[in-house]
Amino acid sequence: MDYYRQHRQDFLEGLKSFLRIPSVSTMVEHRKDVLEAAGFVERELREAGLNQVGQIRGAGHPLVYGEWLEAPGKPTLLFYGHYDVQPPEPLDEWLSPPFAPEIRDGNIYARGACDDKGQTYILLKALEGFMRTAGRLPVNVRVLIEGEEEVGGEHIASYVAAHPERLRADAALICDTEMFAPELPTICIGLRGIVYGELEVRGARTDLHSGVYGGAAPNPIQAVSEILCALKDRDGRILIPGFYDRVRPPAAEERAAWGRLPFDEREYLAKEIGSSELTGEPGIPVLERVWARPTLEVHGIRGGFTGEGAKTVIPARAVAKLSLRLVADQRPEEAVQQLEAGIAAATPRGVTAEFRLIHGAAPSLVDPSSPYIQTAARAMTEIFGHETVYIRSGGSIPIVGLFRERLGIPSVMMGFGLPDDNLHAPNEKFHLANFYRGIEAVARYLELLAE
Numbered sequence: 001m002d003y004y005r006q007h008r009q010d011f012l013e014g015l016k017s018f019l020r021i022p023s024v025s026t027m028v029e030h031r032k033d034v035l036e037a038a039g040f041v042e043r044e045l046r047e048a049g050l051n052q053v054g055q056i057r058g059a060g061h062p063l064v065y066g067e068w069l070e071a072p073g074k075p076t077l078l079f080y081g082h083y084d085v086q087p088p089e090p091l092d093e094w095l096s097p098p099f100a101p102e103i104r105d106g107n108i109y110a111r112g113a114c115d116d117k118g119q120t121y122i123l124l125k126a127l128e129g130f131m132r133t134a135g136r137l138p139v140n141v142r143v144l145i146e147g148e149e150e151v152g153g154e155h156i157a158s159y160v161a162a163h164p165e166r167l168r169a170d171a172a173l174i175c176d177t178e179m180f181a182p183e184l185p186t187i188c189i190g191l192r193g194i195v196y197g198e199l200e201v202r203g204a205r206t207d208l209h210s211g212v213y214g215g216a217a218p219n220p221i222q223a224v225s226e227i228l229c230a231l232k233d234r235d236g237r238i239l240i241p242g243f244y245d246r247v248r249p250p251a252a253e254e255r256a257a258w259g260r261l262p263f264d265e266r267e268y269l270a271k272e273i274g275s276s277e278l279t280g281e282p283g284i285p286v287l288e289r290v291w292a293r294p295t296l297e298v299h300g301i302r303g304g305f306t307g308e309g310a311k312t313v314i315p316a317r318a319v320a321k322l323s324l325r326l327v328a329d330q331r332p333e334e335a336v337q338q339l340e341a342g343i344a345a346a347t348p349r350g351v352t353a354e355f356r357l358i359h360g361a362a363p364s365l366v367d368p369s370s371p372y373i374q375t376a377a378r379a380m381t382e383i384f385g386h387e388t389v390y391i392r393s394g395g396s397i398p399i400v401g402l403f404r405e406r407l408g409i410p411s412v413m414m415g416f417g418l419p420d421d422n423l424h425a426p427n428e429k430f431h432l433a434n435f436y437r438g439i440e441a442v443a444r445y446l447e448l449l450a451e
Contacts, residue, residue: 036423061147081120177415190392218350361398
């Protein structure tokens with residue numbers, strides 16, 4: 001581990017360079033920046049000494065691939081990460097510019113610091129250490145880094161489906177999750193799936209004067225509100241018929257393990273949520289609500305006039321962005337059909353409503369008894385000095401289900417973020433101690449697998 005400790009400053013400077021690239025995949029104006037980030041990853045793999053390094057171009061942002069397959073008889077791991085990031089807005093809430101990384105109180109602040117540039121860089125530096133010191137890796141490794149994770153990952157989905165032979169491996173290694181608490185090494189074994197799209201409601205041919213036509217003309221914003229309230233009640237229970245039929249509840253052993261985690265509901269409310277109280281399905285513990293229960297959330301509503309001052313208009317059109325989070329054993333295609341049926345049943349008179357799917361991904365649940373999971377837990381315990389715990393995550397990483405479906409392999413999710421890292425929010429950060437120890441933990445994992 002000497003190499004990793006001696007080169008921490010070099011790793012930090014490299015991470016800063018990575019974070020300075022505003023690779024926002026959802027915004028057309030950042031197309032060149034996304035390509036620059038792909039080039040950065042490609043150079044890192046070449047300089048680390050991997051083979052067959054290059055960009056894979058397609059309909060979307062490039063994939064970056066590299067491999068080292070010179071350890072006969074040893075396992076093969078598929079390293080996955082992503083170099084694209086979320087938009088940084090609202091900019092006025094950042095204490096330092098989102099693409100000018102700044103270190104404060106042992107954390108590095110920047111968009112992508114934790115999700116997922118910092119954690120992807122952990123993988124790259126772990127490989128570099130072996131190649132620079134021993135000239136080889138303990139196991140075989142393939143690397144596939146994408147630039148569309150934050151916008152649905154269509155390019156990587158089509159590539160994995162079309163080229164499973166090039167990605168043949170025994171397990172995937174992903175660093176894109178978090179530790180349950182500081183100093184508590186954590187492996188995530190379950191992720192919620194997602195259905196994300198737009199609900200569009202149309203009424204009159206054009207916007208109308210509310211004084212002249214109010215009381216006779218349908219209002220699409222009102223209709224959107226009525227539809228959404230018909231889909232979910234005030235307690236957070238989804239009202240779509242049949243939606244819960246496939247939900248697999250956690251096993252008693254898993255619930256018991258969650259009960260032993262150092263979780264304080266009041267601290268969670270104060271430090272992570274910041275509202276007056278928690279909401280959701282009554283009688284179901286918080287961790288189960290966010291890890292093992294499906295949800296329906298509204299992310300934005302647009303329509304009519306929202307500028308300064310007054311404009312008394314009945315809009316002709318309104319759009320709501322919404323998502324469903326799915327849990328084992330729900331299916332995205334079926335969930336979309338159920339959602340569309342629920343919308344149709346709730347649509348009021350005088351308007352039409354349509355749901356347009358933007359992207360979807362299946363939920364995933366990995367068997368914690370897998371030797372690849374158990375070995376990763378051992379590596380993290382050795383580096384962090386505490387027993388590794390197993391959790392689920394409420395978030396979605398679409399590639400995990402795809403690797404299981406198309407490649408038949410489990411995904412080992414060694415996460416090094418923290419619950420307060422502000423993912424997708426202003427002032428995103430990554431704890432530098434976790435960044436450095438994460439590199440060592442991945443390196444140790446490769447050593448233990450080779451044994």
